[in-house]
Amino acid sequence: MKSLTKWRLTAAAVSLSMVAGPALAEPLFWSTQAKPVEESQKMRDEVMAGFPGGVDYQPSDEGPWLTRMQAELQAGSGRIAVLGGLHGDLSSLGPDLVDLSGIDAAAVGPAMMELGSLGTGEQKYIPWMQATYLMVANRKALEFLPEGADINALTYDQLIDWARATAEATGGPKFGFPAGPQGLKHRFFQGFLLPAYTKSTVTEFRSDAAVTAWETFRELWQYTNPAATNYSFMQEQLVTEEVWIAFDHVARIADAFNQRPDDFVAFPAPAGPEGRAFMPVVAGIAVPRTAPDMEQSMALVQYMLQPETQIATLRATNFFPVIATDLPDDMPASVQAAGPAIAAMTGAPDALPALLPMGLGDKGGQFNQVYTDTFERIILAGQDIRTVLDSQAEVLRALMIEANAPCWAPDAASEGPCPVN
Amino acid sequence: MSVTSVRRAGNRVFIAGVALLILWVLLPIWLLFVNALSAPAEVTGFPKRFIPSFDLASLSFFFGFSGVVDALWNSVKVAALTMILSIGVGAPAGYALSRFDFPGKETFRFLVVMTRAFPLPLLALPLAVMFIRTGLDDTITGLALVHTTLALPFAVLITFSLFSGIPLELEEAAWTLGCTRLQAFTKVILPLAAPGIAASAVFAFVISWNEVFAAAVLTIENRTLTAFLLQSIDVSPLPLKFAGGAALVLPALFFIFAVRKYLFAMWGIANR
Numbered sequence: 038m039k040s041l042t043k044w045r046l047t048a049a050a051v052s053l054s055m056v057a058g059p060a061l062a063e064p065l066f067w068s069t070q071a072k073p074v075e076e077s078q079k080m081r082d083e084v085m086a087g088f089p090g091g092v093d094y095q096p097s098d099e100g101p102w103l104t105r106m107q108a109e110l111q112a113g114s115g116r117i118a119v120l121g122g123l124h125g126d127l128s129s130l131g132p133d134l135v136d137l138s139g140i141d142a143a144a145v146g147p148a149m150m151e152l153g154s155l156g157t158g159e160q161k162y163i164p165w166m167q168a169t170y171l172m173v174a175n176r177k178a179l180e181f182l183p184e185g186a187d188i189n190a191l192t193y194d195q196l197i198d199w200a201r202a203t204a205e206a207t208g209g210p211k212f213g214f215p216a217g218p219q220g221l222k223h224r225f226f227q228g229f230l231l232p233a234y235t236k237s238t239v240t241e242f243r244s245d246a247a248v249t250a251w252e253t254f255r256e257l258w259q260y261t262n263p264a265a266t267n268y269s270f271m272q273e274q275l276v277t278e279e280v281w282i283a284f285d286h287v288a289r290i291a292d293a294f295n296q297r298p299d300d301f302v303a304f305p306a307p308a309g310p311e312g313r314a315f316m317p318v319v320a321g322i323a324v325p326r327t328a329p330d331m332e333q334s335m336a337l338v339q340y341m342l343q344p345e346t347q348i349a350t351l352r353a354t355n356f357f358p359v360i361a362t363d364l365p366d367d368m369p370a371s372v373q374a375a376g377p378a379i380a381a382m383t384g385a386p387d388a389l390p391a392l393l394p395m396g397l398g399d400k401g402g403q404f405n406q407v408y409t410d411t412f413e414r415i416i417l418a419g420q421d422i423r424t425v426l427d428s429q430a431e432v433l434r435a436l437m438i439e440a441n442a443p444c445w446a447p448d449a450a451s452e453g454p455c456p457v458n
Numbered sequence: 459m460s461v462t463s464v465r466r467a468g469n470r471v472f473i474a475g476v477a478l479l480i481l482w483v484l485l486p487i488w489l490l491f492v493n494a495l496s497a498p499a500e501v502t503g504f505p506k507r508f509i510p511s512f513d514l515a516s517l518s519f520f521f522g523f524s525g526v527v528d529a530l531w532n533s534v535k536v537a538a539l540t541m542i543l544s545i546g547v548g549a550p551a552g553y554a555l556s557r558f559d560f561p562g563k564e565t566f567r568f569l570v571v572m573t574r575a576f577p578l579p580l581l582a583l584p585l586a587v588m589f590i591r592t593g594l595d596d597t598i599t600g601l602a603l604v605h606t607t608l609a610l611p612f613a614v615l616i617t618f619s620l621f622s623g624i625p626l627e628l629e630e631a632a633w634t635l636g637c638t639r640l641q642a643f644t645k646v647i648l649p650l651a652a653p654g655i656a657a658s659a660v661f662a663f664v665i666s667w668n669e670v671f672a673a674a675v676l677t678i679e680n681r682t683l684t685a686f687l688l689q690s691i692d693v694s695p696l697p698l699k700f701a702g703g704a705a706l707v708l709p710a711l712f713f714i715f716a717v718r719k720y721l722f723a724m725w726g727i728a729n730r
Binding site for chain 1: 469475511519520523574582583586588590591596671674675678679685687689690691692693694697698702
């Protein structure tokens with residue numbers, strides 16, 4: 038028995054030394070993106086493989102991600118060479134990010150580069166990849182589509198009719214919405230529902246149009262699977278057919294297409310009276326001032342912008358390139374399905390992009406909480422819409438003043454903090 | 459109603475209760491392993507087969523995932539070191555608390571429990587800064603020290619009640635028969651307390667094994683399995699969630715199985 042244990046330990050030690058290669062010279066890519074195991078595996082094996090010397094790609098939850106970075110900044114020395122994160126993750130680190138104007142990023146659109154300046158004169162981060170949210174339907178639901186409705190140009194009212202018809206035909210609510218703890222529900226209210234009805238995310242938060250928006254959503258909620266408060270990745274419920282029509286982030290529906298490419302369709306978000314609002318999501322790469330080897334970090338940032346790297350990133354993460362490039366034909370089913378739907382949404386005549394919150398710094402979480410609380414009070418607790426909007430508007434106003442954040446699109450530009458009417 | 463039929467009914471209730479408790483524990487574990495051993499397509503299917511199809515696609519993806527073996531080994535090292543440190547420091551403290559009166563004893567007991575009052579995300583930042591400055595950052599020892607702090611209160615309190623449950627007279631008897639204090643402890647007290655100490659060691663092991671936040675912040679190259687996987691599992695496709703769950707549960711199960719003799723013995727003490 039003893040010798041067996043010893044043998045096992047030796048075996049473990051041998052396999053350990055085989056797995057642990059030379060790691061110290063590799064730059065550490067500290068990221069909040071591509072966390073799912075398959076995605077991070079692909080990031081390491083396919084995306085980062087072309088960088089000379091290799092890259093140590095480590096995805097992490099936002100909490101540890103930020104804490105580790107702050108610790109290195111406070112200690113004044115660190116291991117993290119390059120940071121990867123969403124706009125909101127990076128914006129809280131603004132002053133500690135190195136100016137990246139030296140990077141050749143001419144291929145990236147100026148509007149997106151502007152996001153990366155975080156309102157300063159410096160290039161705090163370089164856009165890395167982008168995504169958005171889409172609707173997905175099981176093909177079985179298509180027969181209940183209201184007459185005359187074009188799936189690529191739905192309105193919220195048509196969506197409700199469709200969800201109702203599907204619910205009546207199948208005997209249960211079949212609409213799905215990621216309202217779980219890990220779900221991205223707040224983005225739906227900030228970037229889709231409210232702008233579609235009010236052409237605003239912040240300023241018109243408590244307007245009459247906003248009341249209509251919430252009334253509409255309350256109607257839709259009747260045909261939403263009540264288990265939605267546990268949903269976080271709609272691909273799971275789509276595959277199990279718990280829901281037939283769903284809304285989620287493209288990276289969170291990808292698996293449904295990759296598992297059963299012929300069973301689902303992707304289509305644009307519905308339109309409201311003010312237009313087809315949608316939220317583009319931008320992830321960026323930045324270099325902290327404590328990076329151990331600046332030159333290497335810069336080289337890695339530049340490497341991430343190459344067309345081949347961008348396409349490999351798309352394959353790995355379902356986030357689309359930030360540079361204009363032709364996609365090869367052999368992309369995964371999820372990309373083939375999402376691509377045209379995104380094009381239809383962004384290119385729609387009534388398209389209304391609603392950007393991610395900007396200039397909130399570390400208040401991003403509280404900002405999201407306002408929308409989540411509003412949803413929970415109106416929809417789950419059944420409180421009066423007007424009362425809830427009035428009280429949440431106060432919270433929102435205080436937050437905007439505290440953060441001193443000017444308005445971002447589609448809200449009209451403001452002098453000073455974005456007003457809440 | 460006759461006495462026998464009442465007894466028979468009571469028996470039935472007892473058996474039903476036992477069956478329910480067994481199901482309560484075994485059903486989730488069964489689901490975990492059935493799904494981990496099924497082909498990815500079967501995972502979303504229902505009803506489940508009782509015996510899985512032993513498709514190793516999910517599991518082999520998992521163990522082929524670069525760094526998993528490494529992280530597993532790190533987890534074992536950190537957990538073992540935590541176990542040794544927290545028993546090495548905690549058991550003497552527990553013994554002192556139960557056998558000696560010293561000034562500030564109550565305050566000391568209170569302070570020991572107080573260490574659990576601060577949430578780790580709050581402590582992690584200053585700890586990480588200090589670790590980076592002192593060079594403890596990204597080492598097994600550093601992480602084990604943090605985990606020891608987490609496990610220590612339990613180790614102290616468990617061993618305290620353990621030693622308190624062993625009559626002082628036994629020790630005194632040993633002294634009268636010529637034992638020194640140390641001999642009395644090692645020959646009389648330790649054998650009696652060993653099962654309990656083993657149990658609190660298991661507890662320390664499990665605390666370290668399950669800890670995520672400190673591990674995620676304080677390790678980079680030497681990630682533990684939880685830091686490496688747990689943050690990724692909750693956002694991974696379902697089949698991988700099950701495979702990862704099985705991979706995380708299995709070693710803890712093995713460990714508890716290995717020390718079960720001592721655990722049962724401790725319950726024996728408790729029943730007496």
